Amino acid sequence: MIPAAFRYERPVTIHEAIELLGQPEAKALAGGQSLLPLLRLRMAEPELLVDLQDIPELRGMRHDLDQIWVGAFVRHVELAESAPWRVLREAAEATGDRQVRRLGTIGGATAHADPAGDLPAALLALHAVVEAVGPAGRREIPIDRFILGPLTTELAPDEVLTGLRLPQPKSGTGSSYRKLRQKASGFALAGVGAMVRIEAGRCVEVGIGVTGVGLQPYAAEAAEGRLVGTPLGDADVEAALEALLEGVDVQEDAYASADYRAKMCRLCATQALESARAEALG
Ligand SMILES: Cc1cc2nc3c(=O)[nH]c(=O)nc-3n(C[C@H](O)[C@H](O)[C@H](O)COP(=O)(O)OP(=O)(O)OC[C@H]3O[C@@H](n4cnc5c(N)ncnc54)[C@H](O)[C@@H]3O)c2cc1C
Incomplete structure (x- = not known):
């Protein structure tokens, strides 16, 4: 089926994305591997798609002393190759096919909260913390409190999931x-x-x-x-x-x-x- 008509924006900052997501019936778009099928089935009919791919702050992984920050736009293929935890590499490698892994993102997989999603299981094992930014500022939510039900999370419609915090692997x-x-x-x-x-x-x-x-x-x-x-x-x-x-x-x-x-x-x-x-x- 062809998706219903929608407007399309590509913000370049998180602030701009939050403003756009504050508009009625707006929805964030990352790799599109879960959202686009929903649009095609008309199970989602947003008026505005806010494509996050041009926002540099959502990319990359950073290592602090005892934590690792993984940007929301890190794709499954990058995780499979270079995530610091094996559970994350194996879960990313087990997700979908090569095309899905090249396009899908960790932020999208977390925000989508599929009941059978692979990455959420790995993130729960690591006691990951979700970082979200909205009009009221930044907040951090432990992953087990972030996922509320099937396809349902703590994220407000005008919040951007910006990244995930993981512990650094210690010896042992x-x-x-x-x-x-x-x-x-x-x-x-x-x-x-x-x-x-x-x-x-x-x-x-x-x-x-x-x-x-x-x-x-x-x-x-x-x-x-x-x-x-x-x-x-x-x-x-x-x-x-x-x-x-x-x-x-x-x-x-x-x-x-x-x-x-x-x-x-x-x-x-x-x-x-x-x-x-x-x-x-x-
Ligand atoms: C053929 C096929 C097979 C698949 N197989 C598997 C599988 O075996 N295992 C598995 O776990 N998954 C599978 N998937 C789903 C895939 O892993 C998706 O990539 C992932 O669930 C969503 O990531 P995405 O970046 O594509 O997000 P999108 O589809 O772009 O978005 C998904 C949802 O998250 C929201 N969102 C995305 N990013 C953000 C953000 N930064 N902030 C706020 N909201 C955001 C969107 O608004 C949307 O509601 C499959 C998909 C396909 C098409």
């Missing part, structure tokens, strides 16, 4: 992403990002982000809590993963029963944690 850390693809679309039937930090043989920090299973990507906090203080042995992981789906309404569809999806989710989590542990132990 490892991370990984595992995904079972849904055959028709390639999206995650289940996907799990894991990050661990091991000190003196014990897990001192852990993050588990789950996608494709419930109504939104989420942090498996109950399972995380059970892993801290353990040596991350097989029995520890198995016991902790009992809590992986706690409080989650596991979805059932034409591709998978809820039971199969839950089993595949546990398998992805086990493999992601094993791989993260192996990296952490060098």
Whole structure:
């Protein structure tokens, strides 16, 4: 279907973008890999598209002492090649096909909050913080509070997601992403990002982000809590993963029963944690 008519602007500063997004029925456009299909299906009919591609402040990655800032316009292909965390590289590489990865951006994938999005699971595992700028200024929102539901986030219509803050990988850390693809679309039937930090043989920090299973990507906090203080042995992981789906309404569809999806989710989590542990132990 041909999209409904819209106006199109290409601001060159964040300030200009915020002003344009303040107009009625305006919508930000990044790589277009989620938004353009919605326009073509007429599931979204904005009056104004605000294309963010000419704003230099949204690009690049910066390394501070203990943090990394990833600009919203960093594309999946750049993440797959050079993200500082393996979980992010693997999640970007697992996203869509080459064309999607060349155009899609981390900001777009985060703002879109697809229930089966790969990057949100990696960002949840890393306890990333979303940086947004709007008319009232800049604010930072932890990723687990940013994603509110399917395709729903904390972002106001006139806010620009400017970047994401991640921790710097310390010694003893490892991370990984595992995904079972849904055959028709390639999206995650289940996907799990894991990050661990091991000190003196014990897990001192852990993050588990789950996608494709419930109504939104989420942090498996109950399972995380059970892993801290353990040596991350097989029995520890198995016991902790009992809590992986706690409080989650596991979805059932034409591709998978809820039971199969839950089993595949546990398998992805086990493999992601094993791989993260192996990296952490060098
Ligand atoms: C064929 C195909 C296969 C795909 N497969 C997968 C897959 O396997 N896994 C997966 O996770 N995803 C997949 N995707 C989606 C893809 O990852 C998208 O790139 C991503 O979800 C959105 O990023 P984008 O930059 O294209 O955003 P856009 O489509 O431009 O925007 C998405 C949404 O975010 C908003 N937005 C974008 N940037 C900002 C910003 N900086 N500030 C505020 N709002 C913003 C837009 O207004 C829009 O609502 C697929 C897409 C296609 C077309």
